[in-house]
Amino acid sequence: MAAASSRKRKGKIRWSKLYSFAACFRPLTSEERPAARELIGWPGFSRVVFCNEPHLHKRKPYKYPYNYISTTKYNVLTFLPRALFEQFRRVANFYFLLAAIFSLFSLAPFSRASLIAPLVFVVGISMLKEAVEDWHRFLQDLDVNNRTVKTHISNGVFVDKLWKELRVGDVVKVNKGEYFPSDLLLLSSSYEDGVCYVETMNLDGETNLKIKRCLEASLCLNEDEEFSKFKATVHCEDPNPNLYTFVGNIEFEKESYPLSPSQLLLRDSKLRNTDYIYGVVIFSGHDTKAVRNSTRSPSKRSWIERKMDHIIYILFSMLVLVSLVSSFGSLLYLRQDMVDWWYLQLPDENKVNDLDDSNSEKYDDRFFNPSKPVQSAGLQFIRALILYGYLIPISLYVSIEVVKVLQTMLINKDIELYDDVTCKSVQARTSNLNEELGQVEMILSDKTGTLTCNQMEFRKCSIAGLSYGGDITEVDLAASMRMNTDFEPFEFSIDETDGATRSFEPFEFSVSSFSAQNGNARLTQTEGPVIKGFNFRDDRLTNKNWIHGSNLFDITMFFRVMALCHTGIPLEDDNHKTDKLSYEAESPEEVSFLIASQEFGFQFCRRTQSLMVLKEFDPSSMKEVEREYKLLNLLEFSSSRKRMSVIVSNEDGQIFLLCKGADSIIFDRLADNGKAYEQATTMHLSSYAEDGLRTLAFAFRTIEAAEYEIWNTIFTQAKATIGPEREELLEQASEMIEKDLILLGVVAVEDKLQKGVPECIDKLAQAGLKIWLLTGDKRETAINIGFACSLLRQDMKQFHLSLSRDAESNNQVKDMKEDILQQIESSYKMVCEERNKEAPFGLVIDGKALEIALRGDVKNEFLQLAVNCASVICCRVSPKQKALITRLVKQYTGKTTLAIGDGANDVGMIQEADIGVGISGMEGMQAVMASDLSLPQFRFLERLLIVHGHWCYQRISKMVLYFVYKNVAFGLTLFYYELYTSFSGEVLYDDWYMTMFNVMLTSLPVIALGVLEQDVSSDICLQFPALYQQGPRNVHFSWSRIIGWILNGVVSSLVIFLANIYILSPTAMRENGFVADIDSLGAITYTCIIWTVNCQIALITSHFTWIQHLSIWGSILLWYIFLLVYGALPPNFSGNAFQVLVEGIGSAPLYWMITVLVVVVSLLPYFIHIVIQRSYFPMDDHIIQEMEQCYKKYDVRDNEMWVREQRNSQRSTRIGFSARVDAKILSFNQQLQQKKLSIYRSVTNSPIYRSITASPFS
């Protein structure tokens, strides 16, 4: 009932009148391009929609797709071929496919199963992963497709219909807060004049609401019943991705009306502040602009994986090389010696003719055919390629997939990354990029929804020169707190070393305690009920205490401006328990003002067409009185005006102009007698701004009735003007009246940051990451947030790049380019000339300037400047520009970038960046669906990167290198043996040993390493964020390391092979005189390999849990068990390995001694390497490990050195909260120094001092 009444009340307002300025800030696009209308019917503009007649769209030529969308990569039919194709695009997989094919033609030296099985396994697992990921996408699509919307069926009846069943031509009714199911043509809304408010945050990231307006002709269609007979035909453009254009016309009741973008409601935007709208589906499903705008998420590969390809190429060339050597060797032997080896019964070239045909065929061995030596060598080459395939670690891919899935699982399970509020945790959507998290150098972040929660809070105000709500900034507070605690630990050192420095200590305390007192004294600690949008604690104003203030008139006027100068409307709550109202307005700031004024006792309770009603608290009578204000004029806010005014007359007939606006604009328009508080207010303004609060100045003036009358005629005239000069006239008219203002004060609202954002940014900055802010919001907002997040700070040199007014108005690309280029160059010059290397620079650039700056010839200069700045803020950027910046930064710097955002407008950026992170806390899912990882909150980025990223990078790089080592060490022994078998292709090891090598005997320790290895524990990672730099500087996966590991593998294989050959041949290996045959030698050599590679991984591992122990030593044990079991099988299965351990080698002491010796010797080079490295060239993690061990006995965190190092590790940052605090401390110290100096001077100059020093006793 109540809701209905409020709706009715709102309905009465003619919004078109209220927004008398609307036309000046939102020009109609269709008017700009009249030519476009003539295009209709021509190619590109051929779409015809029969409104309310969806059945006509079932047949060609008007058959358009259903509103069903699918973002999956595959479907049931295409999955197999496409996924297989994807798999075999990987070089290594293709190689193994070839090997498997050859094995079918008995070319391979191994059994078929041992070649095909691993391939099937590898490809199978990867494809399974793809399938699961696609399945998740499918489920998400399903969720979207199965949403419902009220759709007209017939005779004015609307029923719920699934989104996916919607067709072009359907009439739908969308209620408040719902998303539009497809691109709709607005027919009418709950408002009489057919406007509606739309939130397009998902599309372009702009948080302010946009007004859409229906055609006058369709205004009458505002009831369900009206649609029973409604029919119209729309001719319009074909589906395209352009969000801001729409060309078409509608034939309705035999008349044709032009359509413009302001009648088009786009999919993925949301209806706000409007109860319902009626619309007709114009574009559906994949034709909608939002879907057309989105691109398929590209499959990303991490940098390490890309580099791994190069390693594979190296190994491939090694493989080809040894294969060539083998085949040439084989050729030589075949031509020269082999014919004489009668025991091979090779067909002799000379004798071939003597033998009868059948015999010659029988003897034909394709691999050893002396009459066709080249062909034989070729076949040998292919065989060698397969034989030495162990150089290419096929299982590397499987192991990496397995490890990454497990890593992902652990990341998802991390309780520290669980958000209690939204009950969501981190979701790594692809596991490809885990290690990339450890190499990020640049974070590109969205603002709204990512850093801020899109919620404004009234924080502080300055009325009549007095600041309320605490007047010191958080940075000052933190700095003074730090200075208090900071000097305690250093007191000793100061005591011992330098007595002089101690003398200024008392000042520190006095200053900081002073400021702390000042700040905290009036901040009441009592927790009142939390009011959304109002975070203001000051006893002087709340609870109506302001009536005791001195400047009562100014204060009341201040509150009146707050309560009257806006475009909001009150909403009555359904429950009347409280008399508090809630409000809706175009921007969240206004809502927070209204809430605040209500809290202060100036409740805005009603608005009619020309009346605004306030419930005011009257200080004289101490009662609440309802006062009506006549709204005479409303001068709308616009980005160029940067101010808004209302002209009201109160019950006494006094006319006031109440104005709020940006401080610079208001200050310019002050009357001479209105500047009383200017100085004090300016001071407050700067301190608010430093805290990142958004400020607005309030002013008023009284207007004489006569003056108003004159002005009003001018203004009405201007409003009535039609044509291009209308805007200018209105501007002039408003300029005339908005002058001689009297300043009342300023308010500061906080664009509320999400929990933990400043701390997180601080940590990330300490880890050496650069953070760029890309936002669709306007520059002031962006800068405010820059301060709030400590991306900007007061002492930072800021460069503002924007187009000058001249260049912009000229609209000449060349001029604009020159303008921007000049700005860039002058800024860059300043950067270069700056002597102090630590001096921070900030760059703020807006969308239009960016558009120019990113053009071909300017972009390098721009990027050069941007990279040299500590923080970069881009405001008013379109989604496309976000993506473009991301791409260019990626290309220009070659650094790993991470993009984080929450809305559909961030999708491009998320897809373009090396890692795309979506915020899942909010309702929109587009960003999450496009992302590689989703976080519930921005602050989790800290732990994700600094802990998990660091670990994963280390793990994966260690793991890959070890894999290379392992396979080189094993594969080369196969080659060496060839040298002893006249390159005939005989294999030293049993087939099953070889199959087991990668599958069981060496796989588990690697996986354990890849999942569980930690150089330092998670809290140490967080305490020393500088450790993160290992990733971006790539210490663990450099080419020197890779080559080193390959060499290590070569050395190990040589040691293993040669030692075995020389020790076991030719004499007996056991006491009973038995000599080692091929199988014994194989088993012994293989034992050595298993021991060596497993002990090697033990040397790499620095973090042994029982899992590592079990896997490493278990693998070695498993080999013996395997040998035992395999040898115990009947000879039909085990072949030559029958009883090889029990009867052959197990009882030979030589076997065990060789194992020990070979393992020790082959690991010696690596061991010496790590010893030298650790002792004389230690890396950061080594030192921290040592420190941790050192202080284990004490509580590490309290240790003074530990704390000091922790702080040292953070010093090199320029952005972030602590950097600001540091800078503040520095400036405090300088001030103190000066103070000290002046005191000192005054003391030394004082006659007393002189007399003392002059006295001979001193």
Next chain:
Amino acid sequence: MDTDRERHRARETAFYLFTQQSLPACKPVLTPGWVIAIFLFMGVIFIPVGLVTLRASHCVVEIVDRYDIDCVPEPSRMDKVSYIQDDSIPKNCSRFMKVHKYMKAPIYIYYQLDNYYQNHRRYVKSRSDKQLLDGQKYHDTSSCQPVESNNNRPIVPCGLIAWSLFNDTFEFIREGAELKVNRKNIAWKSDRSHKFGKNVYPFNFQNGTLIGGGKLNPEIPLSDQEDLIVWMRTSALPSFRKLYGRIEEDLDVDDVVVVNLMNNYNTYSFGGKKKLALSTSSWLGGKNDFLGHACVFAGCSSLTLAIIFMLLHVKYRRPYGDMSYLPWNRKSFSG
């Protein structure tokens, strides 16, 4: 808000610790002390082991005699191949071997072939394990190519390995009396019992146009043809020894052993060498100094390294956990 966390903390199971990656772990840190200790330990272990091994190897007495050239009569030496292929010429030959050191029984008799590629792939594959076990009952002998059948009848044992069986024979005479050579138990027991059939007799063997090596007595089952079993354990390297038998009497210093041998086997066509070796054995096997030398070498290197690191540690000692090495404390570090 903490309920979830508390619930988890309440069941601080191993699984929880695992998922939080905080399982208890030992984190060994390589300190200079440990390094020196490890090297010293290796030195202390390997040098004695190496010495013991060397001693064992030195205890083994070995006499090797190459006979392939000397056993060809002077006139035929120009064309040894035709000599060996000519069946009409008797191939017996006598060699004298002087014992230079007391040899304790059992003395193992080996024949050694050099440059003989028993590990050639074509050769190694040319056998049929199933036929060796089951005889003619097993028909599929395609793996035995090219010595698979003769006159359309299968050959048992088939394949190149069996076909090229070594067939030189040796007789040993000391001071006029024949030394008894035990030729039993020279092959692996598991081979005799599980891989070579007890009821499988040679069949159609060496009946073809090409005669390879030795012939087999068709009366004796394969499981007792130990020469064949030894021969069929193919050697790993082109230079190898195979066990021929054991002399179960001690030989004294300066004993001269006369070897009457039949020089049947053709190594001349491919330039292979034939040697006869008599050797005792130690607990480590035959005479081979390599292991001993390697151990001593490894031990000495370890000791040297231990000393080097000790000196380095004394001279350029890096304080443990020295923070000045942390990158942010180094001058070159730039943000």
